[in-house]
């Protein structure tokens with residue numbers, strides 16, 4: 001779990017600093033909240049006036065009596081004052097509620113959006129190893145469901161506690177002025193309630209942590225199943241998946257029921273304490289009325305305050321215990337945010353315009369997991385413009401090799417050089433600009449075809465997009481669509497055929513015009529007829545670019561100058577048989593004229609296959 005190591009104080013501090021840019025809005029909410037205090041203090045007053053001055057013959061209370069001197073013989077005038085005050089309070093209260101709700105919603109959404117954007121930005125910068133380990137939905141859930149914790153803490157946590165505290169102090173003061181003994185009784189209840197709240201928070205906190213983790217796991221099942229629905233349907237596993245979801249959900253339910261039971265138990269205890277306080281105030285108050293210390297109206301006023309005193313106490317304790325939900329979410333959100341991102345550029349990192357395309361692996365070792373190497377001591381050199389096929393059995397390390405080249409991962413030992421410079425010495429953004437990638441399963445985004453083609457070059461003009469589509473033999477089918485280049489392709493391009501999707505991703509690679517091309521079995525998901533067309537397109541796409549093409553099919557290797565064979569993470573020799581020997585074109589190595597050079601055999605070595613370069617071991621091209 002990535003979320004356990006933060007104390008509440010830590011979280012509180014970090015959430016406040018996350019909310020800091022919106023402090024003016026938060027101040028506005030606080031001020032509107034503080035308006036509640038005078039409204040709450042004045043709310044029981046119309047009742048007192050009605051009882052003491054309209055029914056009884058008392059003068060209007062305090063400064064109201066000075067402002068509106070209603071004679072004792074005019075009970076209707078006193079009633080009018082009571083009604084007028086009640087209506088005015090209701091209007092002011094409703095306007096305050098309206099402004100409060102509007103500003104809370106606006107600020108809350110802004111706070112959540114800002115935190116979500118920060119988490120999303122960070123999730124994209126995390127090393128692929130993090131997402132491999134945790135699955136993509138883990139981050140999704142943290143970004144979508146846990147990010148609102150920043151508004152839960154500020155708008156629904158601290159601000160209600162502050163405003164309720166001010167109201168509480170005001171009410172205790174006014175009650176004490178009227179009858180200090182009643183104020184003391186009401187006050188005596190508060191520490192008991194705070195104590196109960198503290199114990200409550202401690203009991204409920206681990207349950208909230210567990211609930212949020214389980215909920216994330218449950219939703220990840222939904223996401224996983226819906227993203228591979230074709231497979232689930234094809235195997236008829238809908239029932240199994242539903243049961244898996246229900247099993248997880250039952251655990252969430254059990255945890256949430258436990259939380260509800262804890263909350264209910266503590267609410268009961270707090271409610272009983274509050275009722276005990278109110279009943280005691282009532283009993284003492286009645287005795288004081290009988291003894292002539294209080295008027296009946298004052299008793300009603302005080303009882304109104306006592307209930308309202310207990311209201312803010314309730315608000316404070318509820319806000320404090322709901323902070324636990326926010327902290328549980330905050331622990332998960334910061335758990336994501338504190339994962340180390342891809343290494344930052346070195347301070348002296350080199351800018352890179354357009355690379356020449358010379359690539360060298362020098363004694364490269366790498367493993368995804370400790371003690372399970374995926375590549376051992378891989379060394380080879382490739383001259384600019386060489387088209388290299390990477391072959392080997394499944395799981396041998398082909399994808400790993402190109403992953404290291406794009407710097408999705410860094411080698412644990414050795415170095416990879418581009419144009420003679422260690423990849424780690426380049427600015428990462430500049431380095432990644434050197435690659436165009438076409439994958440086995442083309443990746444399209446739910447946007448228009450034009451936007452998908454321009455994904456690697458958002459500044460491309462429409463003309464350039466069309467040119468790229470023509471080069472990828474995609475223009476004709478795109479032009480035949482009712483909305484042409486503006487056609488929306490649906491989620492992951494599912495409204496297009498496999499061949500159409502692959503042509504769009506090839507058009508994207510043409511438009512990108514990068515000096516290094518990475519092709520990962522680009523024809524494996526299309527039929528034989530489409531494959532022929534795509535192989536032709538690939539041939540043109542590879543022209544003048546250093547190309548690494550992972551391939552199992554001979555047809556795909558047809559355009560390659562050289563082959564790297566990998567077996568269990570080690571390099572083997574280049575193949576002698578097969579299409580390589582028959583392909584026209586020569587690998588040029590480090591400035592040596594092309595025609596004099598043979599292929600990679602003497603340039604490729606692994607720990608199991610290290611030998612000095614020697615013409616006799618080299619693999620001369622047939623042409």
Ligand SMILES: Nc1ncnc2c1ncn2[C@@H]1O[C@H](COP(=O)(O)OP(=O)(O)OP(=O)(O)O)[C@@H](O)[C@H]1O
Nearest residue numbers: 132368369374392393394395396397398399400401
């Ligand atoms: N993200 C990962 N986390 C852990 N291990 C991985 C990961 N990706 C690959 N591996 C392991 O590394 C080894 C090499 O995998 P790689 O994907 O490079 O093989 P490959 O030759 O491309 O296979 P294929 O032809 O099936 O795509 C395998 O043992 C694989 O299980």
